[in-house]
Amino acid sequence: MFDDDASLPPGTHPSASPGSQSALRQRNQLRLTEQLLRGGPATQAELARLTGLSTATVSNIVKSMQQAGLVTLTTTTSSGRRAHSVSYTGDTSLAVGIDFGRSHVRVVLANRSYKVITERQIPLPVGHDATAGIFAAAQLLEELITEEGIDRSTLVGAGAGIPGPIDKRTGKVIQGAILPEWVGINLHERLQKALQLPVFIENDANLGALAQITWGPFTEVPNLAFVKIGTGIGAGLIINGSLYSGSLGVTGEIGHVTIDESGLICRCGNRGCLETIASTATMINLLSRDRPDAVTTEDIVSRAKAGDATTLRVLEDAGTAVGRALANISNIMSPDVIVIGGPLATLGEILLGPIRRGLLRHAVPVVGENTTLATSSLTSRSEALGAVSLVFQDLPHVKVPKPLPSRCVKGLTPMPQPS
Incomplete structure (x- = not known):
């Protein structure tokens, strides 16, 4: 010491x-x-x-x-007491965070003091391949740095995540990704070549977990699970303050935990996985029956908040199943906090209620009773913000670049504090 x-x-x-x-x-x-x-x-x-x-x-x-x-100091509360939060502001190097989704790509630029400089999300066609997705991300990055007048030499690296497992040994997307068109590609090599930057790759749920302990309100939490419920379902695990990636980088695949042995065949090849019961894709299919137009995720949120009985029943079944799967994680790692992310997180207690009931029913009582459930305050930005954190975590000794022009420094915007 x-x-x-x-x-x-x-x-x-x-x-x-x-x-x-x-x-x-x-x-x-x-x-x-x-x-x-x-x-x-x-x-x-x-x-x-x-x-x-x-x-x-x-x-x-x-x-x-x-x-x-x-450094700068801001007043905060820690363990119920008034304290000062210390933020590093010693240089103007920027990191790029990229979130590849099933139908979108989001690019965020932020500095080492965890302030967002600029960001944008654009839609992509469902079923887009890696070439189209990577090209869109590279083009969007160039647009953002041009609009903000950012010197490219200030970019120290890019973090990126996709909704699916990545083999850390090879950098390749493997079977089970929500983007099947990307399976088999070396995302690390392809993206590094397109961006001409050091690149760090992670599963999107892992990035969501990393965001919670760097951007979110859980910086003091040593053991945390972040669960993203979307077209797929995945979990990112923080153990003793660090992201847990296992030997292959394939962890937290709770979407493929068997819930119903006689259930539907999952895209992974197994039967009755959590995703076949609780993903937003499954909810949309159930709620779109006998309707002229397909229900959207936004419809699920609005109808649930309006008290629609059918929507609430679907959420009850899905949430209880998620809670059951989380009980398995809780019994093994006993997290302090489980954070629920994804497009349904804005439902708050409407979603957390059934998840909590499933967790308490299937977890060891003392574990379930002492595990805090919360929804993510970072909304759809979690994965991209986690990708920024990944760069600064894996690239701590980057040479400090030349300062940004004053016109760019003036444009810094603080990250909104979670409510």
Whole structure:
């Protein structure tokens, strides 16, 4: 543990050697800086715990960094007490976050202090292939940096996610993705070539989980599961403060947990998977029967909020099934919080109620009763924001580029705080 509160050997001059107090203070500042870059804003108490430095050392370093314009402090509440959240603002390097969906692509640009510079989402045709999706993302990125007058040299990397598993050994999209046209491609190589940037790839649910502990209200939560309910269903797992990827990178595939052994055949080849019961695609099929026009996800949300009995029944069945699958995760990892994301998250308790009932029914009682359920406050931005976090987490030692022109710095927009 580095700590400049430690005593120096007798006769050692403060600046005499790499082991001097000055050098030690620099290493401590680097340690704290890397934590802020990797984990995002945090209180001084959290920084002391995460870095192993004493609270006095952290306080002194933060004070000197604030005076140098390297960090900013904002008032927040931690464990019921008033505290200051520390955000790193020491350079103007930007990361790109890309979320490839079944029918959209979203691109976000943000800086190291977790402020969004610009973002946009555009529609893509259902069934689009990788070439079309990657081209659209690259073109959208160029449009955004041109509109904002951003120097491309300030871009340090791009994170990207797709709704499906990626084999970390090869960088290839594997069977089970919501985008079957992408299966077999090396997304890492293709995207890096198109963007001419270092690229980091993850499953979209994993990025959603990462966003919750960097952009969301759960920065202090060590064990968290993020569950995205959409056309597919996947989970991202945070264990002891870090994203868990397993040996292959294929984790959290709760959409393919068997719920009904005599149920429908799933696209993965198994029978009765959670996705065949609780995905938005299944809900749309059920609610579109005997209707001239297909129901949309937006219709499900609006009708549920209006109290439509049929919609609420479909959500009850789907939510209970999701809760049952989450009970298996809870019994194994005992998360502090389970966050529900995806297009139905705005339903709040209408969706959480049946999920909670399923969880409590099937989890070990003490686990179920002590697991907090919440909906994501980051809405449809979760995955793209998580992709930004992935860049800064995996690329903490990037050389600081030249500052942005003042006209661009002026355009920084803070990320809205979750309500």
